[in-house]
Amino acid sequence: MKALLVPLVTVPLTLSAIGPPAHADTGWVWPLDPRPAVVEAFDPPVDDYGAGHRGVDLAGATGDDVRAVAPGTVTFVGSIAGVGVITIDHGDTDSTYQPVDATVSRGDAVDAGEQIGTLLDVGSHCAPDACLHLGRVLADEYADPLELLPSSSAVRLVTPFGPPPEAPATPIGPIDGDGRLAMPVEGPVTSPYGMRLHPILGIWKLHDGTDFGVGCGTPVRSAEDGTVTQTYADSAYGNRVIVDHGDIAGSAVTTSYNHLTSWAVSAGEAVRRGDVVGYVGSTGYSTACHLHFMVEVNGSTVDPETWL
Numbered sequence: 380m381k382a383l384l385v386p387l388v389t390v391p392l393t394l395s396a397i398g399p400p401a402h403a404d405t406g407w408v409w410p411l412d413p414r415p416a417v418v419e420a421f422d423p424p425v426d427d428y429g430a431g432h433r434g435v436d437l438a439g440a441t442g443d444d445v446r447a448v449a450p451g452t453v454t455f456v457g458s459i460a461g462v463g464v465i466t467i468d469h470g471d472t473d474s475t476y477q478p479v480d481a482t483v484s485r486g487d488a489v490d491a492g493e494q495i496g497t498l499l500d501v502g503s504h505c506a507p508d509a510c511l512h513l514g515r516v517l518a519d520e521y522a523d524p525l526e527l528l529p530s531s532s533a534v535r536l537v538t539p540f541g542p543p544p545e546a547p548a549t550p551i552g553p554i555d556g557d558g559r560l561a562m563p564v565e566g567p568v569t570s571p572y573g574m575r576l577h578p579i580l581g582i583w584k585l586h587d588g589t590d591f592g593v594g595c596g597t598p599v600r601s602a603e604d605g606t607v608t609q610t611y612a613d614s615a616y617g618n619r620v621i622v623d624h625g626d627i628a629g630s631a632v633t634t635s636y637n638h639l640t641s642w643a644v645s646a647g648e649a650v651r652r653g654d655v656v657g658y659v660g661s662t663g664y665s666t667a668c669h670l671h672f673m674v675e676v677n678g679s680t681v682d683p684e685t686w687l
């Protein structure tokens with residue numbers, strides 16, 4: 380009988396040791412160390428089913444330690460749609476972490492700053508870069524985690540992935556005699572290439588292509604002769620087509636066409652300047668139909684407008 384009594388005594392003691400959490404919905408600590416840059420802000424959907432960003436993305440590296448933001452109890456460890464997720468209950472509020480390879484188990488008590496796992500790259504919202512998506516759930520509603528994190532109102536003046544790449548100092552050409560790539564669509568530039576300041580949070584981020592405001596379904600044309608190297612669905616860029624234009628005046632030039640509804644070509648296919656490669660859409664991280672057009676020279680993105 381004594382053996383049975385021991386757990387009856389120790390369970391209440393364990394529970395009282397856990398909490399109530401000292402910081403139910405205040406005073407979180409950063410879940411990555413050193414303090415990470417915020418690469419994508421909280422952008423709640425207008426309704427339960429709408430598009431949006433239900434947390435913040437924090438820059439990190441694959442394998443980084445992921446830490447609990449506050450004392451609490453692990454209530455979920457598992458995989459959701461192939462992405463490793465941890466949830467911690469802090470009392471009034473929950474924190475969620477993904478994609479993470481957990482080192483804790485459901486029911487574990489954790490302290491603020493205690494390691495709960497390591498950062499994965501599969502399922503990153505910042506692919507191909509690694510980042511931690513941190514969520515905060517308060518009374519069954521998503522809330523902005525930055526409200527609880529220290530000094531989160533500071534304006535960041537650098538991107539966590541380094542300074543924006545420089546455009547080539549001299550125009551490279553001639554390309555088909557005019558020294559220019561062809562316009563992939565006819566439409567206004569709605570957002571240029573370059574560092575972009577989030578209007579509310581003051582976070583700088585590189586916009587790595589040129590946005591053209593054109594309607595859904597508009598044909599998208601290859602900017603130059605080349606070979607289609609990839610057509611695939613990316614979580615951020617959506618449906619994309621990448622065309623390799625080979626060597627242009629000593630530089631390796633590729634272009635890509637992003638957020639498409641669908642593509643009109645296959646990998647390995649040769650295309651001519653002006654050939655339709657796909658159709659404008661709003662797949663991936665996109666809120667409305669537009670073309671996100673990218674130019675890469677020797678593996679680095681450049682301002683496409685300097686090439687058009």
Ligand SMILES: [Zn+2]
Pocket residue numbers: 419432434435436504511512513
């Ligand atoms: Zn995210």
Ligand SMILES: [Zn+2]
Pocket residue numbers: 570586588589590670671672
């Ligand atoms: Zn864009």
